[in-house]
Amino acid sequence: MYKEKVNRVVLVGTGAVGCSFAYSMINQGVAEELVLIDVNEAKAEGEAMDLNHGVPFAPSPIKVWNGSYQDCESADLIVITAGLAQKPGETRLDLVEKNTKIFKDIIKNIMQSGFDGIFLVATNPVDILTYVTWKESGLPKERVIGSGTVLDSARLRFSLGKYFDVDPRNVHAVIIGEHGDTELPVWSHATIGSEQVDTVLEGKNDLKKECLEDIFVNVRDAAYHIIQRKGATYYGIGMSLVRITKAILNNENSILSVSAYLNGEYGQNDVYIGVPAVINRSGIREIIEIKLNEKEQEQFNHSVDVLKETMKPVL
Numbered sequence: 300m301y302k303e304k305v306n307r308v309v310l311v312g313t314g315a316v317g318c319s320f321a322y323s324m325i326n327q328g329v330a331e332e333l334v335l336i337d338v339n340e341a342k343a344e345g346e347a348m349d350l351n352h353g354v355p356f357a358p359s360p361i362k363v364w365n366g367s368y369q370d371c372e373s374a375d376l377i378v379i380t381a382g383l384a385q386k387p388g389e390t391r392l393d394l395v396e397k398n399t400k401i402f403k404d405i406i407k408n409i410m411q412s413g414f415d416g417i418f419l420v421a422t423n424p425v426d427i428l429t430y431v432t433w434k435e436s437g438l439p440k441e442r443v444i445g446s447g448t449v450l451d452s453a454r455l456r457f458s459l460g461k462y463f464d465v466d467p468r469n470v471h472a473v474i475i476g477e478h479g480d481t482e483l484p485v486w487s488h489a490t491i492g493s494e495q496v497d498t499v500l501e502g503k504n505d506l507k508k509e510c511l512e513d514i515f516v517n518v519r520d521a522a523y524h525i526i527q528r529k530g531a532t533y534y535g536i537g538m539s540l541v542r543i544t545k546a547i548l549n550n551e552n553s554i555l556s557v558s559a560y561l562n563g564e565y566g567q568n569d570v571y572i573g574v575p576a577v578i579n580r581s582g583i584r585e586i587i588e589i590k591l592n593e594k595e596q597e598q599f600n601h602s603v604d605v606l607k608e609t610m611k612p613v614l
C-alpha cells in the first residue's frame with residue numbers, strides 16, 4: 300500500500316515572528332504539514348484559517364491547522380517563536396527570566412507527547428533559550444538548534460552587497476557569537492565573490508576600511524533601529540527560519556551560522572552560541588571551526604562569558 304511520507308513542522312508561537320515563518324513556509328513549499336500552537340488558541344486558529352486561504356496559490360500542497368501538543372509526537376521539526384519580545388530600549392538579554400519560565404513549560408508539554416525530532420529555537424535571548432531547550436528536552440545536542448546569527452549574517456551580506464553594489468548572494472561573510480550586542484563579524488574570512496574583502500578595498504581608493512566598521516555596527520544594532528520604528532522585527536527572521544528548515548528537511552548539508560552547543564570547539568565548553576555549522580536531516584552534522592585571528596578570538600570569548608554570566612541565575 301502507498302504510504303505517504305510527509306514532513307510535519309510544528310510552530311509554537313503564532314505571533315509576528317511565527318506567522319512570518321509560517322507564511323514563508325507556505326510560499327516556499329517546504330513541508331506537507333504545518334501545525335500552529337499558541338497559548339492564545341483563538342489567535343492560532345485565526346492564523347490557520349487565514350494562511351489556508353493562500354494555499355491554492357502555494358507552489359505545493361500543504362495542510363495547515365491549529366493543533367495541540369499531542370500533534371508534536373510525529374513532528375519532524377518543532378520551531379519555537381513563543382514568548383516575549385523586546386520593547387524599545389530593552390536588550391535581548393533582558394528577556395531571559397520571563398522567557399526561560401515560558402520555555403520550561405512549553406518543552407515539558409512537547410516532550411510529554413513523545414516528540415523525538417529536531418528543535419529550532421528563535422525566541423530571545425536565542426542562545427540561552429536554545430540551551431534551556433536542550434537541557435529540558437534531554438535530546439542530543441545535535442538535534443537542538445538555535446537560529447543564532449543566521450539573521451545577523453544575512454543582514455551583513457545584504458549591507459555589504461549594497462555597499463559594493465553586488466548581489467548579496469555572492470557575498471560570503473559571517474557573524475558569530477551571541478545573537479545580540481556582543482556578536483562579531485569575521486572579517487578575516489569575508490569574501491565578495493572569491494576575493495577577500497580587504498583585497499577588494501585595496502583596489503578602490505574611495506572605499507574606506509572604517510566603512511566596514513560602520514556597516515557592522517549598523518548590522519549589530521539593526522533590531523534596535525527597526526523596533527524603534529515599527530515595534531518588532533519579523534520578516535528577516537521568518538525567512539531565516541525557513542532557510543534553516545529547508546537545510547534540515549532537505550538534508551542539504553548547508554553551512555549556516557546557527558546557535559550550536561560547543562564542546563571544546565573554539566576553546567569553549569557548555570554553551571550554545573552562533574558559529575558556522577553543517578546542517579542536515581540529523582540536525583547539526585558538525586561545527587566548522589574558522590581560524591579566528593587573536594582579536595576575533597578575544598571578542599568571541601567575551602561573548603561566551605556574557606552568555607554564561609546571564610544564564611547563571613535562570614538555570
Ligand SMILES: NC(=O)C1=CN([C@@H]2O[C@H](COP(=O)(O)OP(=O)(O)OC[C@H]3O[C@@H](n4cnc5c(N)ncnc54)[C@H](O)[C@@H]3O)[C@@H](O)[C@H]2O)C=CC1
Pocket residue numbers: 311312313314315316317336337338339342380381382383384385394401404405420421422423424425446447450478531532533536
Ligand atoms: N532570533 C532572532 O533572530 C529573533 C528573535 N525574535 C524573538 O522572537 C520572539 C517572538 O517575537 P514576536 O513574534 O515578535 O512576539 P509576539 O508577541 O508577536 O508573539 C509571541 C507569541 O508567543 C505566544 N506565547 C506566549 N507564551 C506562550 C506559551 N507559553 N505557549 C505558547 N505560546 C505562547 C503569544 O501568545 C504570542 O502569540 C521574541 O522573543 C523575539 O525577541 C524576534 C526577531 C528575531
Ligand SMILES: CC(=O)C(=O)O
Pocket residue numbers: 385391423450521522532536
Ligand atoms: C529582535 C531580534 O533579535 C532581531 O531582529 O535581531
